[in-house]
Amino acid sequence: MLEIKDLHASIEDKKILKGINLEVNPGEVHAIMGPNGSGKSTLASVIAGKEEFEIKKGSISLDGEDLEELAPEERAHNGIFMSFQYPVEIPGVSVTNFIKTAINESRKARGLEDMPANEMLKLIREKSELLEIDRKFLSRSLNEGFSGGEKKRNEIFQMAMMEPKLAILDETDSGLDIDALRIVANGVNKLRSKDNAIIVITHYQRLLEYIVPDYVHVLHDGKIVKSGSKELALELEEKGYDWLKQEAVL
Amino acid sequence: MDLKDKLLSSFLAFESNVDLDNPVHEVRSEAIKNFENKGFPSKREEAWKYTSLNNLQKIDFSIFPKQETALEYKDIKKYFIHEIDTYKIVFIDGVYSSYLSETTHDGVDVCLMSAALTKPQYRQVIDVYFNKVASKDESLTSLNTAFSKEGAYIYIPKNKMPKKPIQILHLATGNEAALLLQPRNLVIAEENAEVQVIERHQSLTGNEVLTNSVTEIFAAQDAIVDYYKVQNDVSTASLIDNTYISQKDKSVVRVHTFSFGGKLTRNNLNFYQNGERIDSTLKGVTILGEKQHVDHHTLVHHAQPNCESHQDYKGIFGEQSTGVFNGKIIVDKIAQKTNAFQQNNNVLISDRATVNTKPQLEIFADDVKCSHGCTVGQLDEEALFYLQSRGIPKKEAQALLMYAFANNVLESVRIPELKTRINTLIANKLGVNLGFDL
Numbered sequence: 001m002l003e004i005k006d007l008h009a010s011i012e013d014k015k016i017l018k019g020i021n022l023e024v025n026p027g028e029v030h031a032i033m034g035p036n037g038s039g040k041s042t043l044a045s046v047i048a049g050k051e052e053f054e055i056k057k058g059s060i061s062l063d064g065e066d067l068e069e070l071a072p073e074e075r076a077h078n079g080i081f082m083s084f085q086y087p088v089e090i091p092g093v094s095v096t097n098f099i100k101t102a103i104n105e106s107r108k109a110r111g112l113e114d115m116p117a118n119e120m121l122k123l124i125r126e127k128s129e130l131l132e133i134d135r136k137f138l139s140r141s142l143n144e145g146f147s148g149g150e151k152k153r154n155e156i157f158q159m160a161m162m163e164p165k166l167a168i169l170d171e172t173d174s175g176l177d178i179d180a181l182r183i184v185a186n187g188v189n190k191l192r193s194k195d196n197a198i199i200v201i202t203h204y205q206r207l208l209e210y211i212v213p214d215y216v217h218v219l220h221d222g223k224i225v226k227s228g229s230k231e232l233a234l235e236l237e238e239k240g241y242d243w244l245k246q247e248a249v250l
Numbered sequence: 251m252d253l254k255d256k257l258l259s260s261f262l263a264f265e266s267n268v269d270l271d272n273p274v275h276e277v278r279s280e281a282i283k284n285f286e287n288k289g290f291p292s293k294r295e296e297a298w299k300y301t302s303l304n305n306l307q308k309i310d311f312s313i314f315p316k317q318e319t320a321l322e323y324k325d326i327k328k329y330f331i332h333e334i335d336t337y338k339i340v341f342i343d344g345v346y347s348s349y350l351s352e353t354t355h356d357g358v359d360v361c362l363m364s365a366a367l368t369k370p371q372y373r374q375v376i377d378v379y380f381n382k383v384a385s386k387d388e389s390l391t392s393l394n395t396a397f398s399k400e401g402a403y404i405y406i407p408k409n410k411m412p413k414k415p416i417q418i419l420h421l422a423t424g425n426e427a428a429l430l431l432q433p434r435n436l437v438i439a440e441e442n443a444e445v446q447v448i449e450r451h452q453s454l455t456g457n458e459v460l461t462n463s464v465t466e467i468f469a470a471q472d473a474i475v476d477y478y479k480v481q482n483d484v485s486t487a488s489l490i491d492n493t494y495i496s497q498k499d500k501s502v503v504r505v506h507t508f509s510f511g512g513k514l515t516r517n518n519l520n521f522y523q524n525g526e527r528i529d530s531t532l533k534g535v536t537i538l539g540e541k542q543h544v545d546h547h548t549l550v551h552h553a554q555p556n557c558e559s560h561q562d563y564k565g566i567f568g569e570q571s572t573g574v575f576n577g578k579i580i581v582d583k584i585a586q587k588t589n590a591f592q593q594n595n596n597v598l599i600s601d602r603a604t605v606n607t608k609p610q611l612e613i614f615a616d617d618v619k620c621s622h623g624c625t626v627g628q629l630d631e632e633a634l635f636y637l638q639s640r641g642i643p644k645k646e647a648q649a650l651l652m653y654a655f656a657n658n659v660l661e662s663v664r665i666p667e668l669k670t671r672i673n674t675l676i677a678n679k680l681g682v683n684l685g686f687d688l
Contacts, residue, residue: 088637091654103641
């Protein structure tokens with residue numbers, strides 16, 4: 001599904017990604033771990049199409065289609081979703097109106113009519129229940145005055161509504177208490193299927209106890225320095241990242 | 251002949267058509283002297299540093315329209331908030347149109363300035379209020395005062411409220427190649443009275459129009475006045491709006507100014523608090539393109555203790571448009587426990603647009619809360635990326651962010667249909683359909 005080959009990316013001439021290779025297939029969950037500043041969030045942003053990053057070398061493709069020339073919205077229309085580490089506040093636009101706009105824009109891009117209002121309402125009800133979101137919450141301005149946990153839950157609610165092929169969860173566990181973490185992880189797990197894939201970006205192993213990955217990759221200094229099964233995450237938890245940094249130098 | 255000379259000689263012609271024995275005429279005579287002394291303000295004056303009237307003065311404006319024109323309601327319906335029932339005071343080229351208007355004397359007076367200035371039954375009110383809060387020093391206000399004859403007259407007696415909001419619409423038909431209009435409005439809300447007014451100036455052609463308007467608003471104790479200015483005129487129409495507000499104890503006056511069009515717009519909005527526990531609200535949304543220019547000059551004078559003022563102006567400037575915000579707050583020594591807030595935020599969406607913003611605080615009391623802030627910036631790239639990553643195309647995403655930016659100014663609009671209309675105007679002005687009712 002997602003194929004990243006020898007990806008080099010920079011921001012303002014600062015090299016951040018230095019040759020990433022990654023293949024993600026339908027039904028798989030990949031965790032990307034690594035110390036701060038290793039390039040985890042950059043990788044997520046580059047896949048989602050953030051324009052500040054420049055691809056210097058290599059390629060990213062989704063189902064065989066090269067993503068480099070596609071705007072972020074076009075990538076979304078193709079089924080890429082990124083849950084933000086810091087979701088942006090949009091005063092005056094309710095969660096409901098926002099998600100309606102997002103869904104109908106994606107439908108428009110695929111040549112479909114707007115989703116009928118009753119269908120939309122039903123979907124919103126179903127998905128908000130999945131994430132234990134209060135209906136009143138949906139009429140509030142998007143992310144404005146939301147707690148950290150509410151913001152993240154709202155991100156996964158949007159993911160549930162948009163049903164992406166590939167979801168990238170960027171530090172979704174940061175700022176969550178254990179209850180919120182369980183709700184969010186539970187929501188994500190219910191969305192897992194044989195047809196979609198998830199990339200979980202996290203600094204800690206904690207989230208991976210709930211969203212169990214098929215593969216764990218360790219990013220260091222813009223490169224994947226180690227890949228393995230879910231046991232690798234436990235090993236990292238125990239030993240920290242330093243031993244890998246040593247290994248990378250060797 | 252330059253415009254000033256033309257106006258001075260026109261005053262003589264004007265005098266031949268009014269009752270010179272009316273005490274109001276003495277006020278006019280004093281005013282024309284002040285205008286003669288001062289003339290049009292120039293960029294050398296601090297208050298006019300960023301707004302030049304030079305080009306407007308080169309235009310050969312007609313001072314008195316030569317012919318009267320009739321218009322059909324269906325042709326101008328869209329300029330009204332027609333979704334709701336309202337009183338209407340409509341002027342065509344400065345002349346009252348009884349056909350398009352709906353006035354009332356049912357417990358309140360919603361009628362004409364020309365009647366108020368000449369008929370004996372209004373004499374007492376005119377003596378007390380006319381030209382009492384308007385500046386006698388500012389030259390353009392004096393110019394309006396000198397020619398004051400027609401406009402809206404709204405008088406709400408104690409404990410009364412009109413059955414519906416009032417719309418004042420000034421239309422220019424383009425019968426004259428260039429037309430100068432000088433409407434004069436007087437709004438009085440007596441003790442515990444309440445009134446809502448929507449004012450709009452609209453030119454119907456591409457001919458030049460300059461409107462130099464003066465509105466005096468008096469809010470007595472416990473009165474509530476909501477005044478909405480819809481400025482979405484064509485690019486050959488200019489407006490100098492001089493609004494003066496006098497408030498007494500515990501009154502609430504809110505003025506919202508929506509500036510989306512016109513060539514040159516200058517809003518001189520002056521609040522004078524003459525009592526305690528007064529609430530004054532000044533809000534504005536400005537969205538400009540082309541070479542449009544809007545200059546908001548506000549003054550809030552806190553002259554008594556325990557009062558509040560809230561100012562919030564948002565501006566979005568595209569293409570080669572220019573904006574000015576100058577917000578002056580004066581807190582007199584006696585005005586302790588004043589809460590004065592002022593906020594002016596601007597977004598530039600073009601490299602060639604400019605904004606000049608300046609808070610001006612003169613605080614003589616020592617126990618006050620005054621805050622002010624002004625920003626000029628671009629749309630947040632991170633926010634744009636967030637919306638795009640949800641499948642919303644860049645143009646719509648920009649519009650959504652601009653809408654969100656301007657939105658909180660609309661929260662205090664108390665006529666829902668007006669709010670909807672303003673939302674639509676904002677969406678139109680931003681050039682997109684956002685896909686849901688805002």
